[in-house]
Amino acid sequence: MDAFATPRVTVHRDGDDLLTAGLGLAGLHGATPAFADPAQPTPSELRRRAIWSSWRGIADLTPAGGYGTLYGSTATVPGREFSTLARLPGASQPHRVTVQVPDGFDTQRRCILVAPSSGSRGVYGAISVAGAWGLPRGCAVAYTDKGAGSDYFDLDAGQGIALDGTVQPAGSAPLAFEPAQRTGSGIAFKHAHSGDNPEKDWGRHVKQAAEFALQALDEAFPQQAPFRFDNTRVIAVSISNGGGAVLRAAELDGDWLDAVVAGEPNINAPDAPPLYDVATEAALLMPCALGHLGVPLPPTAGPKCGELAETGLVTGGNDAERARDAYDRLRARGWTDEALRAGSLSVAFDLWRSVAATYASAYGRFEPNAHPCGFRFATVDAAGAPRAATDVERAAWWADAAGIPPGAGVMMLPPSGAPLDSLRCLRGLWTDTGAAADHVRAGIRETRAALPRAGIPITIVHGTDDGLIPVAFTSAPYVDFARKAGREITYWRVGHAQHFDAFLQLPPVGAGYVPLLPYVYAALDRTWAHLYEGAPMPVDATIATRTRGSDATLTAEHLAIPVR
Known part of the structure; x- marks a missing residue:
């Protein structure tokens, strides 16, 4: 496949793993993983910290929130990672794709979860959504940053981020993002400055990640090859911008996609304001x-x-x-x-x-x-004036940044x-x-959604209290648009769920809202039963949850997850 640069393959066993980089639930909830040399972290150190940051940016990992006990998994999953810089025809910049192949991949029920990152996050930006559900089940998981991500470029130093996460001078190695115009000062980042308007291609990013996953599985299990779309199930799942991306993937022609689960999707539906x-x-x-x-x-x-x-x-x-x-x-x-x-x-x-x-x-x-x-975007001094970034600051960008400044030392001026x-x-x-x-x-x-292909099981899960991507402007008009054309969509409206599960770590927020991730996992459970066991897809639900308030911990009674 000419669209993929030479893949980088790494092994993750014996104190390391695919899902938590060896940190486990306690390590994910703990302090920021350190670099032995802050100015020159190793690729493995960068990966561990990027996974830590991605988990922390999406999930509520506090004991009171119930993650790992009431819902979700941080199981140790050994395996291999296949990473590449993939490029769509006509695009000036690549998107990152990483495929995690567990040693326990289920060759009898071949499954790929494709997970575009939430928000503008880096390539692991949906690991707590798709990896936590799919890897322990024996599925491969393909992640893409969908043309955004944490690959910042320092215009002053002429340095960017290579495939392994390390900082490299422009021209010395293929970079995940290098702006066409490198004049001026400060920081450029891929979502804003690629020149590609990546959102228009979110669905194509998802499909290309699935294609790379098939290639990775061929390499990982040559005796079981070939892996093709007609013998391997593909489920696309993510939240927020990633949720919009999986819905856009459902528009694409061909029998390559078997099901979609979209959480709180940012989808530009017809007849709704963008x-x-x-x-x-x-x-x-x-x-x-x-x-x-x-x-x-x-x-x-x-x-x-x-x-x-x-x-x-x-x-x-x-x-x-x-x-x-x-x-x-x-x-x-x-x-x-x-x-x-x-x-x-x-x-x-x-x-x-x-x-x-x-x-x-x-x-x-x-x-x-x-x-x-x-x-403009730049690192700043104590007075807020722009200054040149240091080696230590640049070294941490790929692991720490959420894809949109401010953050990781980069400010919006x-x-x-x-x-x-x-x-x-x-x-x-x-x-x-x-x-x-x-x-x-x-x-x-260019980002306006079209109809999903007929016959794809689609479940949309959205919090009624979402204050960043409200249902009134996204999920509700999209569901109405698709159903008027005869498409079958399951729509779960979750009471007392807002947009950021990670904010539930703040006690006042955790007391007043419930997490959305349990419902995304439940939707995946129902989708799996439909695909592999012939069970019917779940019905629509408006879910009356109960907030935790002064209760010590979240319980199943607070969540009221539908039984079908």
């Missing part, structure tokens, strides 16, 4: 609107109601009236009170701004340091002027005229 529209409006109005609901926010969170009134974005003679007006505007768009309350997490962590700035660059295909609203002006600029790339806005809107149009 995430960029939702996010840029929320960045402006939500901090004010939450005042109407009495939701406390940090003093620095978002524009104030008075600022919005001065620019005509809300009306009212005082802050209470302005907050009510902002609230009414969001409610009219489709926001529920539950989603708004959970959206306060995105406001508190300034996620709306970082998501909008990154996606604007991706959709508009803007080069590094050419963002139309003036956003705000444009000059008032913060409200930069948010209005981001909003204008959706609502205004001009070449930059035209480019962004054109990129968004």
Whole structure:
């Protein structure tokens, strides 16, 4: 397969493994794995820390949260990894693909789980979703960063990230991301600056990862070869952006995909506003609107109601009236009170701004340091001024970064002027005229979902309280769109589930919400029974959960997982 660079094969046994890199549940919940030489970590050290970071960024691993006891697995799974830089026809940048093949691969029930990363995370970004379920069962798991990931490029030093996670100078080794234009200063990263608008190809990334998995299985088990789509089951599963990617994979022609499980999917459904529209409006109005609901926010969170009134974005003679007006505007768009309350997490962590700035660059295909609203990315000094990155900082990017700054020492530098002006600029790339806005809107149009292929069992699991990718703008209109065309989809709406299971580690969040991962695993269980045992697919469910509140630990009674 010419699309794949020479694979790197590594063995993981005897104190190392595929699922937790030898850390186990206690190690995943423990301190950050250290590097013997922080400036030059080894590939195995980088892998262990990348797996640790990926688990920590997705799952609630605290004892009270029930992971590993009530649901989920961190079993020791020895095996091999096959890694490559895969490239789609016409793409300027590769996407990472890593296939984990357990020694206990079930050759009688050949199974591949394909798992595109959640959010913009690196290649292990869905390990707690797919690996935790599939590897102990004897399935191979194929991960892809779907054209995003943690492969940052230092424009000042001219260095990027190689296949093994180490930092290398441009030209000395194939890099997972090297921007076409390397002028200027600061940091470039693949999701924003690849020039490929990778979201339009999410489904193709998933299929290409499945193709590489077949190749890896041929190499791993030559006596059982050939592995083909007609003799190996393929299940695509992930959450968030990865959930959107597996739904996009279901659109592709051919009998290569056997089932899909999509958790909280970011899917650009017809007749629904795209995430960029939702996010840029929320960045402006939500901090004010939450005042109407009495939701406390940090003093620095978002524009104030008075600022919005001065620019005509809300009306009212005082802050209470302005907050009510902002609230009414969001409610009219489709926001529920539950989603708004959970959206306060995105406001508190300034996620709306970082998501909008990154996606604007991706959709508009803007080069590094050419963002139309003036956003840049760099390491900074104590005063917040940009500076050159150190060897130690660069060395940890691949393992530590979540794919969108700020994080791993890389910050998003705000444009000059008032913060409200930069948010209005981001909003204008959706609502205004001009070449930059035209480019962004054109990129968004390229990401519009089409119908899934008929006959694929699809299950969508989404929290009713999701405040980052609300069901009203994603899963609900997608399910309606697909069902009107005769597609059969199982749709589970999970009460008291918001977008970030990892945030449940914060006691106030854990007390008020339930995790989504148990329902994704349950959907995989039902899908497996359907594919291999002929059981019917599960029925739709609106799941009435019970929050933990002051209870010491999460129990099965809190979750109320459907029996069918």
